[in-house]
Amino acid sequence: MSSNLTVKALIFDVFGTLVDWRGSIAREARQALQPLGIDTDWPAFADAWRGEYQGAMEEVRSGRLPFSKLDRLHRRNLDIVLERLGFGAEVDEATRVKLNLAWHRLDAWPDVEAGLTALRRHYLLAPCSNGNISLMVDLARRNGWHWDAILGAELARDYKPKATVYLHACAALDLKREQVMMVAAHSSDLAAAAAAGLRTAHIARPDEAGPGHGEAAPTVAVDITASDLRDLASQL
Template identity: 70%
Template sequence: MQDPGARNDHPAFDIHALVFDVFGTLVDWRTSVAREVTRLLGPGVDALAFADAWRAEYQPSMEAVRSGALPFSKLDVLHRLNLDRVLDRLGLGSSVDETTRVELNLAWHRLDAWPDVAEGLARLRTRYRVAPCSNGNVALMVDLARRNGLVWDAILGAEFARDYKPKPVVYLSAADAFACAPGAVMMVAAHSSDLAAAARAGLRTAFVGRPDEHGPGCGEAAASVPVDVSVGSLMELAEVLGCGETAGGA
């Protein structure tokens, strides 16, 4: 689904590294969190609604850090604060003990990747250095990688930059970690706002459609901002960027 409006005059763009948004772009946070909610809180809780309510606290909690109202805190810490708020708001605060809360907060470490991700990332890595550029903390990113068989050359993003996207330092620190100028790095994401911020910081951009991220037909199927590449999967991105098959590929 290469977008005819995307700026892809040369397939390699003279880039040397790819950095990736993770939640929604690489992993299906919504149904994965809902699965864990059902496992730990039981079938009487609307698990998808719970996942949506928890995710809705994501940006406001990070904004407290971005604005300076809260010192930098890892996403695991913010997720736990948000979890407690949601439990209280839904009237579940008194019925969920500390052990269950700790285990439920680890739901974000057990998210499942979209089907194209492991193979697509492996193909992209045959030509480019790759790393997450996520708001997730390092331990969270490591656990997701191990769960889903993802191989990174580094783990970058918010904890490395000590701030949260879309602050420019998050994108620029990722480029600097690879000793690259911003224009030699491509940000890959399923969210137009993330890509717009990366482009303002000087990075190249690739949009990956995830139309079901927030439920069937409730994600971004097409970018709403100018991007360099627009694709429907990481496998398609590998084709556009001229990446060969992996050693075990067909």
């Protein structure tokens, strides 16, 4: 990264970068569905639910669906997965409502709280997630994060990696694009942010989607490559 670069704010991808969605969703699904007599491969259930994520958002990005908060898309995807796995008749509405909010109860990776605390001494911090605002609030309160703002899809009324999501974040902070750094564990997210004019930092999460199923290193050019958030704080 250029020595004369003045980054004033860091904005963060959340699912996978800051939280262990797979382990958390596997736990929440087991707790919700086992009492109904359902038993399955719980990490695979988490993978199946997450597997509907991009397709649902693409319906919005393409204009085929009006903008909907991610909670609504997650519920649509949950119903699809329950039917596909043959559990549809066994899972009542109250259980579906509670289970859908599992995404509000995800656990952070071990380095995140300390890393954000260190970074917040010098930078404005905000999520720039496809998750809706209430979801981001609940994750922050659960995991002890202190944001300066909550930005992302709900503010922009569209989903990453559309450029408008990153640009709305910069505008909300009254900062130039080059003063804002997108932090993510996904090269596609960082490539889109860079194309929109932001600086970028990659966080290694090699086991995000299971052992060995994540990005240990970026596949695109980035300004900073870090092993975790504490490493990012040290480099910055």
